[in-house]
Amino acid sequence: MIMLAHQNITYLTMNKEYIKDIPNWEKQYLATDPQVTVREKELLKGDPIRSNEGMVYGRMYRKWKEERIKQSLNE
Numbered sequence: 001m002i003m004l005a006h007q008n009i010t011y012l013t014m015n016k017e018y019i020k021d022i023p024n025w026e027k028q029y030l031a032t033d034p035q036v037t038v039r040e041k042e043l044l045k046g047d048p049i050r051s052n053e054g055m056v057y058g059r060m061y062r063k064w065k066e067e068r069i070k071q072s073l074n075e
Contacts, residue, residue: 029044029064040056
């Protein structure tokens with residue numbers, strides 16, 4: 001039970017740090033030098049997203065989010 005409470009506190013702390021980074025996630029993701037296409041780089045730099053590109057954008061966000069959470073838990 002104590003371990004569960006500790007995990008929840010860690011999770012809540014991590015969420016606060018993670019939420020602060022969301023507005024700049026595209027820049028942070030590009031800084032990790034991901035293997036992305038030219039169009040994906042354009043999307044991350046602010047080009048309008050076409051209707052068929054939403055899932056591509058979401059996939060990049062998911063990857064950034066997973067890495068950011070792992071980083072937060074290791075800090």
